[in-house]
Amino acid sequence: MPSVTAKRPSSAGSGSSTAKDSRQLFARWQKHGDPTAREALVRQYMPLVRSLARRYGRSSEPFEDLLQVASLGLLKALDRYDAERGHPFASFAVPTILGEMRRYFRDSGWAVHVPRGAQERALKVRTAQERLSNEHGRAPTVNQLAEYLEYDTEDVIDALQAVEAYETLSLDAPRPRADGEVVPYGATFGENDARYELVELDATVTAVLKHLPARERLILRMRFVEDLTQTEIAERIGLSQMQVSRLLRRSLEQLRTLAHAG
Amino acid sequence: MASAPNVCLSLSNRPENVLVVRQVLTGVAECLGLNALESNDLNTAVSEACNNVVMHAYDGEEGPMDVRVYALADGVRVVVRDRGRGIGGGEDGEGGGRPGIGMPVIEALTREASFEEPADGGTEVRMEFATPDARPVEPVGGAVPAHAGAGGSAPGRDGDDAGAVALKVAPEAIARAVLPRVLSTLAARAHFSTDRISDVQLVADVLAARSGESIDGSHLGMRVSLAPRSLEVLIGPLHAGRGESLMSAAADGLAPVVERLTDAVRVAPADSGETLELQLVDRRP
Numbered sequence: 203m204p205s206v207t208a209k210r211p212s213s214a215g216s217g218s219s220t221a222k223d224s225r226q227l228f229a230r231w232q233k234h235g236d237p238t239a240r241e242a243l244v245r246q247y248m249p250l251v252r253s254l255a256r257r258y259g260r261s262s263e264p265f266e267d268l269l270q271v272a273s274l275g276l277l278k279a280l281d282r283y284d285a286e287r288g289h290p291f292a293s294f295a296v297p298t299i300l301g302e303m304r305r306y307f308r309d310s311g312w313a314v315h316v317p318r319g320a321q322e323r324a325l326k327v328r329t330a331q332e333r334l335s336n337e338h339g340r341a342p343t344v345n346q347l348a349e350y351l352e353y354d355t356e357d358v359i360d361a362l363q364a365v366e367a368y369e370t371l372s373l374d375a376p377r378p379r380a381d382g383e384v385v386p387y388g389a390t391f392g393e394n395d396a397r398y399e400l401v402e403l404d405a406t407v408t409a410v411l412k413h414l415p416a417r418e419r420l421i422l423r424m425r426f427v428e429d430l431t432q433t434e435i436a437e438r439i440g441l442s443q444m445q446v447s448r449l450l451r452r453s454l455e456q457l458r459t460l461a462h463a464g
Numbered sequence: 465m466a467s468a469p470n471v472c473l474s475l476s477n478r479p480e481n482v483l484v485v486r487q488v489l490t491g492v493a494e495c496l497g498l499n500a501l502e503s504n505d506l507n508t509a510v511s512e513a514c515n516n517v518v519m520h521a522y523d524g525e526e527g528p529m530d531v532r533v534y535a536l537a538d539g540v541r542v543v544v545r546d547r548g549r550g551i552g553g554g555e556d557g558e559g560g561g562r563p564g565i566g567m568p569v570i571e572a573l574t575r576e577a578s579f580e581e582p583a584d585g586g587t588e589v590r591m592e593f594a595t596p597d598a599r600p601v602e603p604v605g606g607a608v609p610a611h612a613g614a615g616g617s618a619p620g621r622d623g624d625d626a627g628a629v630a631l632k633v634a635p636e637a638i639a640r641a642v643l644p645r646v647l648s649t650l651a652a653r654a655h656f657s658t659d660r661i662s663d664v665q666l667v668a669d670v671l672a673a674r675s676g677e678s679i680d681g682s683h684l685g686m687r688v689s690l691a692p693r694s695l696e697v698l699i700g701p702l703h704a705g706r707g708e709s710l711m712s713a714a715a716d717g718l719a720p721v722v723e724r725l726t727d728a729v730r731v732a733p734a735d736s737g738e739t740l741e742l743q744l745v746d747r748r749p
Contacts, residue, residue, distance in 0.1 A: 250565065257569065258508050296565055297572035304501065312500040320500075331658055340748050341659035344652035356483055359649055360490070362661060426724050433659045447662035451669060454721065458673055 220246075221290075228285045243280055244273075250292055251276050254299050259307075261357050263319040268303060275302030320364065326351055327361035328444045341433050341443055362444070413460055418453040421446060468604045468682060469532040469543075470638050474630040477521060477529045477546065480653060482514045484629055485531050487649045491642035492533055492540065496598040506540060506593050509573040512566040513544040513589040519564075521548030521587065526626050535601050535638070536592075539575060544589045550581035602635040604682055627690055632683040636676045639684050644668040647688070647695070651744070654690045660746040663725045664695070667744065670721050671699060678706035680737045693746040700739030707731030707740040 224246065230239035251272045259268040279295035310317075330351050334342040344362075348355045411419060420439065424430045432450070436443040471488055475481045486507050493503035510531070517529045527548050534541040570577050576592040631646060633639045647668045651661045675684040680701040687698040700707075708731055723729055728743035 253565065254569070257512070258504065260508075292565055293568045296568035300569065300572045304505075307501050307504070312504070313502075314499065317500050341657035343655050343657055344661070345655070347658070355652060356486065359483075359487065359645070359652055362648060362658060362665075363645060426721065429724065431659055432662050443659055443662065447665070450662070450666060454666060454669060455673075 224291060225285050228280075228283060228291075231280065232283075232285075240280060244276065247276055247280075247291070247295065248273075250295065251299060254296065255303065258300060258303050261319065261323070261354060262307075262317070263322075268306065271302055271306040272299050275299030278302065320360065323353065323357050324361040324364040327353075327358055328442055331444060332442050335433055335436075335443060341431075362447075411457070414453055414456060418449055421449050422453055425450060467534070468634070469632075470535050470601065470604055470634060471531070471533040471642060472632040472683070473531040473533075475529055475531075475628075476526050476626045477514075477517045477548075478526065478627075479518050481529065481629070482511055482518060484646060484649050485514050486511060487645040488531070488533065488631075488642050489542070491645045492535065492638060495601065495638050495641035496535060496540070496595065498540075498595055498598060502593065502595050505573040506542070509570045509577075509591055509593070510542050510544065512569045513542075513591065516564070516566050516589070517544065517546040517548070517587075521546040523549070535598070537600070538598070539595050540593045540598070542591045542593075544591075545582075545586060547586040549587075550585070551579055551587050601637055604634045625689055628687060630685075630687045632685050634683040636672065636684075639672040639675055640669070643672040643684075643686070646686075647697070650688050650690055651695055651746075654695055654746075655693055656695075656744075656746040657748050660744070660748070664744055667722055667725050667742070674709075675699075678702045678709065695742075695744045697742040697744065698739050699742070700734055701737045702740060704737045707738045 224243070227239045227243050227246075230236040231243060252269065255265070255269045255272040259265065259272075262268050275298050276295060279291070279298040282298070283291055283294050285291075307313075307317075327347060330347055331342060334346060334350060342350070344355050344358045347353070347358045351358070411422075414422075417439070421435055424435045424438070425432065430438070432443045432446045435441075436446045439446075441449075471492065473485060473488055475484060489507050489510055490503065493506060498506070514529065514531070517527075521527060521529075527546060530543075530545040532543045532545075534543075567579065570589065570591060573593070574591045575594040576590075578590045580588045580590070582588050629646070629650060631642075633642050644665045647664050648661050651664045656664065671686075672684070679685070680703050685698075685700055689696045722742065725744070726742045727745040727747075728741075730741045732739050732741055
């Protein structure tokens with residue numbers, strides 16, 4: 203395996219004539235403090251800063267704040283870069299700019315909890331999903347949601363997974379039905395409602411199912427016995443489809459755990 | 465280095481496949497309990513390596529991309545491999561090499577990175593990320609076959625079903641985090657509605673949760689082919705007789721989850737055991 207570490211690709215701004223221009227600009231800024239030289243360098247490397255902010259801070263909000271942080275990284279790199287060493291500026295600036303963005307994220311708590319942006323997006327995806335479902339009478343695709351919200355498809359997919367994770371979004375709160383009427387759970391069925399007992403059960407499963415709340419048993423029945431779609435279930439019991447999805451995943455997981463424990 | 469990778473992903477270098485890689489990493493990060501910062505570093509650096517394969521490895525042609533992920537004691541290692549032209553040769557840029565800021569980004573975000581040209585061609589980018597507080601996962605033994613996934617040749621090679629994605633994953637804890645994400649991503653690409661994607665997640669949960677007792681070998685193998693509003697999922701190799709039990713498993717007494725949520729399901733004999741073949745279709749009007 204021949205190593206090619208010595209053959210790192212040439213980076214932005216190191217082309218022959220630009221490189222010479224840049225060297226002169228660096229000399230004017232670093233040796234003589236000429237602010238117009240610094241301004242010219244900032245203009246030259248702003249595309250690099252934008253590109254890094256986009257790559258590293260994908261879908262972080264607000265993007266403008268992050269861009270400012272990344273720009274600060276560029277200014278630091280402009281001060282510290284040693285042109286005499288012959289390394290292209292970009293390869294020196296990249297770690298400095300990334301370092302600045304990482305510090306920004308660390309300071310905003312990214313190292314300890316789920317970024318707020320991600321939570322907010324999950325909530326917006328859920329709301330948009332309900333709105334589009336109501337408008338079109340069927341659940342939207344990920345692309346439709348992404349277009350509607352102006353998000354990346356990745357943000358939408360993350361949000362669909364995240365429904366599971368963010369208890370803080372109060373996903374259990376009652377949802378208004380299409381007709382605008384809010385239906386709390388208690389009004390649609392009682393906790394001890396025995397009408398929704400599931401068919402096709404053997405003894406151990408019946409025991410296991412009893413551990414699930416009536417609402418979860420009802421949803422399981424609607425999906426697996428009556429073969430309703432999740433959207434239809436959502437409509438009937440006044441939840442969002444994403445809430446139904448989450449409850450189904452959780453119930454099945456509980457059933458698996460209980461079945462294995464028993 | 466003796467231990468087997470936790471995830472082997474084989475796909476073509478189509479741009480949209482970078483998202484599949486990112487979802488795998490997000491799943492692994494979630495399973496290991498990495499914080500958002502670590503997860504972002506991991507995703508950003510590996511995306512750079514993959515984007516390089518997308519843009520530069522095959523001179524605009526389609527070709528295979530392999531990604532392996534290892535959960536180490538105090539870090540995560542990711543190896544991105546292509547079979548295209550090496551990083552040293554080529555015509556772009558003066559002095560050869562792949563252009564762009566990918567390599568400096570990778571170097572800045574990793575504990576260790578290397579860019580090599582293996583003797584049998586292509587480029588291999590190895591990246592190691594420090595994750596001191598990661599939750600440990602069960603070590604994975606056993607060798608992993610030359611390419612990932614159940615049956616068929618590896619995607620992206622010789623144009624054979626280039627759109628397919630093949631995956632091998634172990635242990636169960638990582639499979640549970642990765643499978644739903646990968647299948648959701650592919651279902652989204654196949655224009656499934658969110659309603660049906662939720663069903664796909666349920667199926668993925670079942671497969672991952674029940675894989676431990678059913679698979680023949682250390683890793684759960686999966687191969688997914690896409691068509692508009694349709695996913696074909698191959699799971700295997702499984703122990704003889706296990707395909708049936710996977711199929712009817714799941715809701716434990718309810719109409720079996722996998723059977724109810726899929727449009728076609730078939731157990732096919734394969735080598736010493738069998739594979740489970742599922743078809744998921746979105747039939748909305």
